[in-house]
Amino acid sequence: MKTKLANLFLFTQKINRxxxxxxxxxxxxxxxxxGAGAPDSGGLGGR
Amino acid sequence: xxxxxxxxxxxxxxxxxxxxxxxxxxxPTLGFVWLVxxxxxxxxxxxxxxxxxxxxxxxxxxxxxxxxQVLLLVFCWxxxxxxxxxxxxxxxSLNFLVIAANGGFMPIxxxxxxxxxxxxxxxxxxxxxxxxxxxxxxxxxKDTRFVWLSxxxxxxxxxxxxxxxxxxxxxxxxxxxxxxxxxxxPPEKSSSSI
Numbered sequence: 408m409k410t411k412l413a414n415l416f417l418f419t420q421k422i423n424r425x426x427x428x429x430x431x432x433x434x435x436x437x438x439x440x441x442g443a444g445a446p447d448s449g450g451l452g453g454r
Numbered sequence: 455x456x457x458x459x460x461x462x463x464x465x466x467x468x469x470x471x472x473x474x475x476x477x478x479x480x481x482p483t484l485g486f487v488w489l490v491x492x493x494x495x496x497x498x499x500x501x502x503x504x505x506x507x508x509x510x511x512x513x514x515x516x517x518x519x520x521x522x523q524v525l526l527l528v529f530c531w532x533x534x535x536x537x538x539x540x541x542x543x544x545x546x547s548l549n550f551l552v553i554a555a556n557g558g559f560m561p562i563x564x565x566x567x568x569x570x571x572x573x574x575x576x577x578x579x580x581x582x583x584x585x586x587x588x589x590x591x592x593x594x595x596k597d598t599r600f601v602w603l604s605x606x607x608x609x610x611x612x613x614x615x616x617x618x619x620x621x622x623x624x625x626x627x628x629x630x631x632x633x634x635x636x637x638x639x640p641p642e643k644s645s646s647s648i
Contacts, residue, residue: 429481432484436630437458438490438494439529442497443549443622444622445549445590445620445623446455446456446619446623447562447618448570449571449585449616
């Protein structure tokens with residue numbers, strides 16, 4: 408358990424500012440294409 | 455889904471290209487990313503969040519969609535030097551044009567919609583009303599402005615995932631692919647960052 412926690416701690420230390428920026432940028436690109444595009448798969452979803 | 459697939463394929467192509475050219479792949483440098491989050495908010499509440507989308511009047515939804523897309527166009531302008539962004543802007547402009555010209559929603563014909571949902575369900579949707587909780591509105595082609603820009607394309611009938619998409623969507627998918635794939639190329643003289 409201690410080893411697992413230590414590994415987790417090491418992993419979180421590796422997540423630096425650059426990783427967060429890349430994740431945010433990827434999320435932004437995904438949001439952009441979802442917001443800009445208008446494909447429809449017919450999700451009438453109980454309307 | 456097709457748009458997200460374009461991003462994934464673009465990343466894959468960029469990684470392969472980078473490996474082939476023996477250089478590392480980097481995520482595209484984009485500025486004013488916060489603007490995308492702000493622009494997406496109205497669409498998130500109007501189309502994606504089940505708790506809110508059924509309570510927002512259609513007039514607000516259409517207005518929110520138009521405002522959202524204008525903000526995304528501003529984002530494109532601010533990042534115009536990044537590879538593929540001009541294609542994203544072109545596709546978005548095509549979608550914006552047809553949406554703005556048809557009351558703030560993307561038109562889809564009953565014929566096209568008939569490939570997506572069973573006829574008995576389709577018959578419950580009156581012409582001119584919204585097609586589900588998405589961006590589409592059911593309109594006959596004769597009543598549609600810029601019909602060639604509407605959601606009128608479909609994959610082959612035997613394709614497992616059926617979706618109607620527009621010319622603008624195709625251009626946006628191409629732009630997203632290019633934006634991701636181009637990151638595997640050697641850097642050009644004109645920087646993509648702003």
